[in-house]
Amino acid sequence: MIIARIFLKTIRATVLLYCIFYASVFGTVLLNSSYDVSRELFLEINSNFIKYWKDKNPEDTLIIRQSHAGSTRQAMAILQGLRADVVTYNQVIDVQILHDRGKLIPEDWQDRLPNRSSPFYSTMVFLVRQGNPKGIYNWHDLTNEGLKIVFPNPKTSGNGRYTYLAAWNVFFKNSNENIEQTRFWMQKFLQNVVVFDTGGRAATSTFIDRNQGDVLINFESEAKLVQKQHGSDNYDIVIPKPNILVEFPVTWIDRNVLRNGTENVAQAYLNYLYTPSAQKIITKFGYRVNTMDVIPMYQDGSVESQLFRIEDQYGNWNILMETHFRRGGELDKLLSVGHR
Structure with missing residues (x-):
C-alpha cells in the first residue's frame, strides 16, 4: 500500500x-x-x-x-x-x-x-419578424392558436430550460398558483412549438436561415446579434414582463x-x-452586467425590476430538474399531450 x-x-x-x-x-x-x-x-x-x-x-x-x-x-x-x-x-x-x-x-x-x-x-426575449405581424407581446400571446414557435429543447439546453421556466412562472402566477391551470396554459404553449433544436444557435438558424416559425425565443444577446447581422429593420425584439434572470x-x-x-x-x-x-x-455583445460604470444606456432598469431568480422562486435547481426535466417529469407529461 x-x-x-x-x-x-x-x-x-x-x-x-x-x-x-x-x-x-x-x-x-x-x-x-x-x-x-x-x-x-x-x-x-x-x-x-x-x-x-x-x-x-x-x-x-x-x-x-x-x-x-x-x-x-x-x-x-x-x-x-x-x-x-x-x-x-x-x-x-x-x-x-x-x-x-x-x-x-x-x-x-x-x-x-x-x-x-x-x-x-441576460434574460429571454421574443425575436419576431419585422413589424411583429402576429402581435406577440407577452407570454400568454405564445398560446394563441396557429402560432409557430422555435426555441431550444429544455432537455438538452439551459437556454430552453429558462424559456420553459419563465413561461411556467407567468402562467402559474396568473392562475393564482393553480397547478392544473398552469398545465393547461403550458400545454397550449408547447403545442405551438414547431422545432425543438438541441441548442440556442441551432434554434436561431432554424428561424433565420430556414425561415421557420413566427417567433424565436432566445437570450437577449442572441437576438441582438441577429439584428446586428441581419438588420434591425428585418427583426424586432420584444422583452416580455415579468421575465427570468439568466x-x-x-x-x-x-x-x-x-x-x-x-x-x-x-x-x-x-x-x-x-x-x-x-x-x-x-x-x-448584448449581455447585461453589474459593473455600474460600464452599464450601457440600453440596459433598461424597468426590465431588471421584473426579473426573478429561479432559486428564489422555486428552490434549488436540483429540485426543478427532478420535477420538470427528468424522464417522466412535468415536461414529458406536457409533451405527451402532443405538439406539432
Whole structure:
C-alpha cells in the first residue's frame, strides 16, 4: 500500500513536470467549455485576454481553445473525460453537476468569484419578424392558436430550460398558483412549438436561415446579434414582463487545471471577465452586467425590476430538474399531450 502511494505521488509529480515543460516549450493551452451561442463573445474576450496575459507573462505563449454546444451536453462531455480548464455556462445546474457527479470542483465553487461566480447575465426575449405581424407581446400571446414557435429543447439546453421556466412562472402566477391551470396554459404553449433544436444557435438558424416559425425565443444577446447581422429593420425584439434572470456561471475545473498545469492562467482568465475592459466587451455583445460604470444606456432598469431568480422562486435547481426535466417529469407529461 505504501509503495503504491509513493508510486502514485511519483506519477503525479511527473505529470506536473511534463505540463510545466510542455508549457515552457510550446506555450500554454487553455480550453474553455462554453454554451452554444457564446462563440462571438469569447472570440473577442480571448483575443484581449491573450494580450493581457502576454503583458504580464512575456515568456508564455497562450492559446485559448473553445468548445461550444448546449451547456448540458458540455457538462456531460467533461464528466465523460473532456479536460476543459474552465467552464462558462448559462445555467448553475450544469456547473453544479461537475461537483455532484464528478467531484471535479469544490462544493463552494460559487463563492470563489463575485456575483455568485456570474460575471454577466441576460434574460429571454421574443425575436419576431419585422413589424411583429402576429402581435406577440407577452407570454400568454405564445398560446394563441396557429402560432409557430422555435426555441431550444429544455432537455438538452439551459437556454430552453429558462424559456420553459419563465413561461411556467407567468402562467402559474396568473392562475393564482393553480397547478392544473398552469398545465393547461403550458400545454397550449408547447403545442405551438414547431422545432425543438438541441441548442440556442441551432434554434436561431432554424428561424433565420430556414425561415421557420413566427417567433424565436432566445437570450437577449442572441437576438441582438441577429439584428446586428441581419438588420434591425428585418427583426424586432420584444422583452416580455415579468421575465427570468439568466445568470452565466463560470468556474475553473480544479482537477483538470492541476493535471493540465493551467491553474494560474485559468483563474486569471475568469477574474479577467470582471474587469472593466472585459465588461465593456460583454455589453457590446448584448449581455447585461453589474459593473455600474460600464452599464450601457440600453440596459433598461424597468426590465431588471421584473426579473426573478429561479432559486428564489422555486428552490434549488436540483429540485426543478427532478420535477420538470427528468424522464417522466412535468415536461414529458406536457409533451405527451402532443405538439406539432
